[in-house]
Amino acid sequence: MANLKQLAQSLGLSITTVSRALDGYADVSATTRERVRQAAKQAGYHPNASARRLRKQRAELVAVTLPSEPGHIGPAHFLEMLSGCAEHLAAAGLNLVIAPVPSGESELDMCRRFVDGQRVDAMLLVRTKRHDERVEFLQSRGIPFVTNGRTESTIQHAFIDGDGLSGFRRATLRFYDAGHRRIGHIAGPQxxxxxxxxxxxxxxxxNDCALPTDLCIEQAPTEQGGYEAALELLNRPDRPTALVCAxxxxxxxALRALREVDGGDLISLIGHDDLPIGAFTSPSLSTMRMTGGNLGHSFASLLLRTIAGEPPETLQELHAIEFVDRDSHHRSSPVA
Amino acid sequence: MANLKQLAQSLGLSITTVSRALDGYADVSATTRERVRQAAKQAGYHPNASARRLRKQRAELVAVTLPSEPGHIGPAHFLEMLSGCAEHLAAAGLNLVIAPVPSGESELDMCRRFVDGQRVDAMLLVRTKRHDERVEFLQSRGIPFVTNGRTESTIQHAFIDGDGLSGFRRATLRFYDAGHRRIGHIAGPQxxxxxxxxxxxxxxxxNDCALPTDLCIEQAPTEQGGYEAALELLNRPDRPTALVCAxxxxxxxALRALREVDGGDLISLIGHDDLPIGAFTSPSLSTMRMTGGNLGHSFASLLLRTIAGEPPETLQELHAIEFVDRDSHHRSSPVA
DNA sequence: GTTGACTTCCAAAACGTTTTGGTTGATCTT
DNA sequence: AAGATCAACCAAAACGTTTTGGAAGTCAAC
Structure with missing residues (x-):
């Protein structure tokens, strides 16, 4: 509650000395330092964050913009990731603020607001787009940032991502090897x-297998989207025997669609993300996930290294995808 | 990028006048005000947030502590709620920082860190406990706060909550009216x-129905917890014909447990929260939800009113619970 | 031509830190 | 005993705003 001035006065010391004592500088005698520490603790002194930020020219804040797809903010494990990230950042004195994009405003506007008011030291971008205007903007302003997911920008930037191409390729080939010849894809927004x-x-x-690529439908990345896409694919005359879902x-x-159509119980299916709930669906959900431990922590440490000035080229993590096999991916042995 | 001083210099005005022009004070002539606005826009001027915060003695920040149950941070719609809340707060110039509790630290320590460093103007508490030490602490420090969920504290505080007691009572009575006599409860951590x-x-x-209350098991509030609790109840000799899940x-x-045991497909079940995924389970999940629109927005506006100094007694919202009927709650007509 | 009201502007203080560039004495060197 | 070194402390500046308490000029009234 008290401030440095009052604390100094009550100790008969200067503000400078008290400040430096608490920060552990060597030009304060050990006895004085201890005396100051005691008094600070006693008085419940904590430096005023705004004052320190002003003086140090650091906001001690990092913002993450939240995509605002109507009705669906993202995968269920998003918050867990942010939480892990925030925890790691907090250990470095940074707090994480979440910045949802208000309706009628672009994600770029959001970034601008945080950056131009010098409200943040760095930013986290999730759910990056192939052409992501935020990347160019932050780069031009010189604000450190890390993205969760790559972009097609020519600008080098720090990112952490899973090798989705390889994962989905292997998943599809696995279906081929199991005898499937009509393998569909339920795609997310491109x-x-x-x-x-x-x-x-x-x-x-x-293409590797010389199969046509028309068994594909793009939909919203939600249960409803998956359901509708699956229904549409299943109603085709050449309906797929296996589905690879984004x-x-x-x-x-899609699982619900399979339950609703004749013979749907013979169709195999795989997802991606390894949501905990996958173990409890009917059938249980075979899926894939990014390797590499706590995503939030990795995200945070990439960001800290970016802030520290390491070049982006050395801060790009592309993690392998591993399969999590349950029941949904081998429900039949189709004849070709 | 520029600051007030540079802007003033380039305009040949004082810092005071420029500041007041931008803030729309009446003691700046209309022509000057317009000239200043143009120049500010042109220079891309935005006031430095730290400086304003220091001067105004407001942090412009609100923190929400995230519970850190191992492996499970909370219901899937949590982030959506926080996002709605943050959006509403942002319109009032407040940013929302998420504060996960690091391992080895208590939620109280978290609060202390934010409050004592004057890092926040107010706090949001979610997943409140019956005896929640954070409530007493914040009250003693005079920091405005709103809880999502009531507490048993004698202290009056602003909250927003659903009337779970009534909802679960009615859900249970509905099962009774449908002929069920052995109605179990899968409870969350008490x-x-x-x-x-x-x-x-x-x-x-x-009690109303003069039925025994021993068909109850407390478990972790996760799919796994529900699964284990249901298995245990279903293995009892007097196993329930209906389940009310927290x-x-x-x-x-629990649905998975029902699929795994003989006759499980005849057991009725209801949940609470109305997760979107409930429409896609097998069977689709009957559930309940709090009425009252966007929870995040309500949460934010309660907080703003608390900050504005309205007394807590007038800031307590207890919302009714409504049923969302799908398939899982009427799977059989049990004979008594 | 003095008074008061009003408009338009501004210098300086304040917010609470951190950091710069010292000063003061004591101790050590020669 | 003069000079150099060192330990321990401190005054003042700086960070960039907002706000207080005027000052200077204009205009109308008498």
Whole structure:
């Protein structure tokens, strides 16, 4: 509650000395330092954050912009990731503020507001688009940032991402090896880098196998989107015997479609993200996930290293995808 | 990028006048004000946030502490709520920082850190416990706060909550009216107010109907917890014919247990929260939800009113619970 | 031509830190 | 005993705003 001035006065010392004592500088005698520490503790003194920020020219804040797709903010494990990230950042004296994009404003406007008011020291971008205007903007302003998901920008920037192309390619090939010849893809919005990448992975595998790539539908990355896409694919005359879904949420929606159509219980399916709920669906959901431990922590440490000035080229993590096999990916042995 | 001083110099005006022109004070002539506005826009001037905060003695920040149950941070719609809240707060110039509790630290320590460093103007508490030490602390420090969920504290504080007791009582009575006589409850951790309240609602109904209240198991508020609790109840000789589950996540876990045991497909079940995924489970999940529109917005506006100094007694919202009927709650007509 | 009211502007203080560039004495060197 | 070194402390500036308490000029009234 008290401030430095009052504390100094009560100790008969100067503000300078008290400040330096608390910060552990060597030009304060050990006895004085201890005396100051005691008094500070006693008085419940904590430096005023705004004052320190002003003086140090650091906001001690990092913002993460939240995409605001109507009705659906993102995968269910998003908050967990942010929480892990915030925890790691807090250990370095940085707090994480969440910045949802208000309706009628662009994600770029959001960034501008935080950056131009010098409200943040750095930014976190999630759900990056293939062409993401935020990247160019932050780069031009010289604000450190890390993205969760790559972009197609020529600008080098720090990112952390899963190798979705490889994952979806391998998943598709695995279906091929199991005898499937009509393998469909339920794709997410192609403006997102991750969704495009996953589709490319599926396409690459289909091309490898000399199979047509028309069994694909793009939909919203939600259960409802997955449900609708699956229904549409299943109603085609050449309906697929296996489905590769861009996300677990879409896959869960697709599962419902499979339950609703004749013979749907023979169709195999795989998702991506490894949501905890996947173990409890019917059938249980086979899926994929990024390797590499706590995503939030990695995200935070990349950001700290970016702030510290390490060059972006050395701060790009592309993690392998691993399969999490449950029941949904081997429900039949189709005859070709 | 520029600051007030440079802007003033380039305009041949004083810092005072420029500042007041931008803030729209009446003691600046209209022509000057316009000239200043143009120049500010041109120079891309935005006031430095730290400086304003220091001067105005406001942090312009609100923190929300995130509970850190191992492996599970909370219901899937949590982030959506926070996002709505942050959006509303941002319109009032406040940013929302998320404060996960690091391992080895208590939620109280978290609060202390934010409050004592004058880092925040107010706090949001979610997942309140029946005896929540954070409430006493914040009250003693005079920091405005709103809780999501009531507490058993004698202190009056602003809150927003659903009437879980009534909801669970009615849900249980509905099962009774449908002919069920062995109605079980899968309870959440009783330290949480909401979990205790919901259990009390179930108990009240059971007492009303002169039924025993031993068909109850407390578990972690996760799919896994619900699964384990349901398995245990279903293995009892007097196993329930209907289950009232504290949360949708637990209910979804319980659904898997029902699929795994003989006759489980005849057991009725209801959850609470109305997670979007409930429409896609097998069977689709009957559930309940709090009425009252966008929770995040209400939360934010309660907080703003608390900051404005309205007395807490007038800032307590207890919302009714409404049923969302799908398939899981009427799977059989049990004979008594 | 003095008074008061009004408009338009501004110098300086204040917010609470951190940091710069010292000063003061004591101790050590030669 | 003069000079150099060192330990321990401090005054003042700086960070960039907002706000207080005027000052200077204009105009109308008498």
């Amino acid at each position: 403006a997102y880098f991750f969704a495009h990448e996953r589709k490319k992975g599926w396409e690459a595998a289909m 996300t677990d949420e879409m896959a869960i929606g | 330290a949480y107010f909401f979990a205790h309240e919901r259990k009390k609602g179930w108990e009240a109904a059971m 949360t949708d996540e637990m209910a979804i876990g």
